[in-house]
Amino acid sequence: MAIGLDACELQFAEELIADGRLPNLAAARERSARYPLVNTVEFRSELPWTQFATGRRPEDLNYWSTVSFEPATYRAWSRGACVATPFYGGPDGPFTIAFDVPHSVIDPDMNGVQVTAWGAHAPQWHRASVPEGLLTEIDRRFGQQPAFLLDFQGDWHQGEFLDQLTDAIETGAARRAEIARWLMEQNPEWQLFVTVFAETHVAGHHMWHGADPNHVLRDSPTAAAARRNLIRSHEAVDRGLGRMLEDLPDDTTVILFSIHGMQSNHNDLASTVLLPELVHRLHFGDPLLETPRWARSSGDGPVVPTSQQLCVSQIRDELPTGEPFEWRRTARRITPDWLRAARVAATRRRPTTEAGPEVSNPHEVPTRQGMDWSAPAWYRTRWPEMRYFILPTFSDAMVRVNLVGREPQGVIAADDYGMVLDEIEQLLAECTDPRTGGPAVKKVLRLREGAEFDPEGPDADLVVLWNDGIDRLHHPSTGIVGPFPLLRTGEHSSNGFMYIDSPAAEPGDHPTRSAFDVSPTILAAAGVEPPPVIEGESTVGVADASPAG
Numbered sequence: 001m002a003i004g005l006d007a008c009e010l011q012f013a014e015e016l017i018a019d020g021r022l023p024n025l026a027a028a029r030e031r032s033a034r035y036p037l038v039n040t041v042e043f044r045s046e047l048p049w050t051q052f053a054t055g056r057r058p059e060d061l062n063y064w065s066t067v068s069f070e071p072a073t074y075r076a077w078s079r080g081a082c083v084a085t086p087f088y089g090g091p092d093g094p095f096t097i098a099f100d101v102p103h104s105v106i107d108p109d110m111n112g113v114q115v116t117a118w119g120a121h122a123p124q125w126h127r128a129s130v131p132e133g134l135l136t137e138i139d140r141r142f143g144q145q146p147a148f149l150l151d152f153q154g155d156w157h158q159g160e161f162l163d164q165l166t167d168a169i170e171t172g173a174a175r176r177a178e179i180a181r182w183l184m185e186q187n188p189e190w191q192l193f194v195t196v197f198a199e200t201h202v203a204g205h206h207m208w209h210g211a212d213p214n215h216v217l218r219d220s221p222t223a224a225a226a227r228r229n230l231i232r233s234h235e236a237v238d239r240g241l242g243r244m245l246e247d248l249p250d251d252t253t254v255i256l257f258s259i260h261g262m263q264s265n266h267n268d269l270a271s272t273v274l275l276p277e278l279v280h281r282l283h284f285g286d287p288l289l290e291t292p293r294w295a296r297s298s299g300d301g302p303v304v305p306t307s308q309q310l311c312v313s314q315i316r317d318e319l320p321t322g323e324p325f326e327w328r329r330t331a332r333r334i335t336p337d338w339l340r341a342a343r344v345a346a347t348r349r350r351p352t353t354e355a356g357p358e359v360s361n362p363h364e365v366p367t368r369q370g371m372d373w374s375a376p377a378w379y380r381t382r383w384p385e386m387r388y389f390i391l392p393t394f395s396d397a398m399v400r401v402n403l404v405g406r407e408p409q410g411v412i413a414a415d416d417y418g419m420v421l422d423e424i425e426q427l428l429a430e431c432t433d434p435r436t437g438g439p440a441v442k443k444v445l446r447l448r449e450g451a452e453f454d455p456e457g458p459d460a461d462l463v464v465l466w467n468d469g470i471d472r473l474h475h476p477s478t479g480i481v482g483p484f485p486l487l488r489t490g491e492h493s494s495n496g497f498m499y500i501d502s503p504a505a506e507p508g509d510h511p512t513r514s515a516f517d518v519s520p521t522i523l524a525a526a527g528v529e530p531p532p533v534i535e536g537e538s539t540v541g542v543a544d545a546s547p548a549g
Helices: 010-018 023-031 048-054 134-142 159-186 199-210 223-245 268-284 293-298 311-316 323-334 337-347 375-385 414-429 515-525
Strands: 002-005 033-038 067-070 075-078 096-099 112-116 128-130 192-197 254-258 261-264 388-391 397-401 441-446 462-466 473-475 479-481 490-493 495-501
Touching: 002 223, 010 023, 010 223, 010 495, 023 223, 023 254, 023 495, 033 515, 048 515, 075 375, 096 159, 112 134, 128 134, 134 159, 159 192, 159 199, 159 223, 192 223, 199 223, 199 261, 199 490, 254 515, 261 495, 268 375, 268 388, 268 397, 268 462, 268 473, 268 479, 375 388, 397 414, 414 441, 414 462, 495 515
Parallel strands: 002 192, 002 254, 096 112, 096 192
Antiparallel strands: 033 495, 067 075, 112 128, 254 495, 261 490, 388 397, 397 462, 441 462, 473 479
16 A cells, blocks of 8 residues: 655654654654655656656656647647556556546556546646546545645635635545545455545645744744644644554555655745746846835835735736736726725635536546746747746746747757857846845756757756745846745655555665655555566565455
C-alpha cells in the first residue's frame, strides 16, 4: 500500500511528530526505512507528480509542465496531465487500486480500478473512473472532497477563509480514508493500492506563513490562524492515515512518501507579476501595471490586502485595459478604498464546493484551457514586439526569447541567441530587493542553449529562481516595480521523503535518494520487476507478489 502525502514538508512533519501531534505517522516512521528525497529544481511545481505517475523523464515524454506555449499564436495553454501509461498501468501488472493520484490518466488497459480527480489538488484529468460509474457511487456514498474547489476561492489574508478551508480539509481527509477502506473491501483481490492525500498540499499554499518563523508574513494578522489551521490539517491527514492502515493484513508492505515539499513562497509574485512588468517597462518605457494606491502605505513591510478581496483581483483591478476603459481607471483612482472594498465584497461569487459529475468518457483527453487569466499573459499582445518575454507559470519565472525562425515574429537572430541570454542574466543580476538592498535573484538556469530550435524542448529558455520574500523589485533603468501582496504564502520545495515499512527494508535512517526511486520501489514491493522505461532504482528487491488482501 503506497500512500502519498502531497507536498508534506519533512521538517515540519517531524516537528509535529516530536510534539506528539501525528501519532500514526510517528508509529509508521519508527517501523520504517527512512529516505530523504530530492526532486527536480526546474519546473518543481509542475513536473514531480508527472514524474511519479509515469516514472519517466520529461525528455522522454516531451512534457515539461502543465502549461505549454504555442509559438504560432504567442499563446499559452493549460494542457492537463501527460497522456502516458501510469507506472502501475497495463494489463499484466498486479491488480491495482489507484485512487485520486495527481497528474495520472485513466489507463484503459490497467488491471484493476481507477478513480481520478476525486479531491486531488490540480489533478489535471477529468473526474472519472474505471469501471465507469464508480466515482458517482463514491460521491453518493461518501460525498465529494469539499476543499476540491474551495482552495481557489480565498486567500491567506482572510482568517475566515482559512478556518473554512481547514474545516473542509478535515472532512475531506476523513472521507478519503473511508473511501480507501471501502475500495479495498469491494476489491479483496487487490495487490497494490496507490493513493495520495492532497490535503497537506492545499493547506501549505495558504498557511505556510504560520510554519516558517522567518517568513516575511510571520507577523501578519492571519499568521497565528494559519499555524493553528496548518496543524489541524496535518492532524486530520494523520487520523485518515491511521484509518487506512488499521485493518491491513500483517504482511502488507506500506510505503509512505512525499514527492516534493513546501517552503516559504519566494516565486509566485516575482515570477508572475513583478518580472513581466519589469520586462515590459524595459522594452516600452511606460508602466502597464502600477502599484495600487492601497499598497503604497505598506512602507518597507509586506503588503497585506483587505480581508474582502483576493490578491490577484486587487492587482488586476489596477490594470489599464485600453483607451475605452481609461474612464474606469480614473474612477478607481478617485473612489475611496473602503467603497471599492465594499463593492468587491458585494459582487464576489459565493464559494463553490461542488466538483461536478463524473464524465461519461473517462479516456477522453481534457480540452486545453487558455491561460489569458494569468498575469504574465496580460502582456501577451506585446510579446511579438519584444526581444524576450515572460511565460505564464505557477512557480519559477520562465523567460522565452523571441527568436527568428522559432517564433513567427521573432526579432532575435539565431547568432545573437547566446548574447541575449547574457543580456537577460545581466539585467536579472542588476535587480535588487528594495527592502534589503540585496540581490533579488538567487539563480538563473539555462535550459535550451545549443538546442534552442528543438521542437520537443522546454518552452522556457531560462528559469529564474528568486531570493526570499520578494514583493517588489528595483532595477536601475526602471526604478521600483511594486510592492504587491504575495499571491500564496507557501510554494514547493524540492524536498521529499519515503518511509518503507517492510521486512525487505532495514528500519532507520538511510541516505538521500532521487524521487524517481519511489515508483520502482512501489512496483518492486508489489512483486513486479520495474521495466526499463521506468527511471530510478528500487530501494527493495522484488517481493512475493501474493495478494495483499
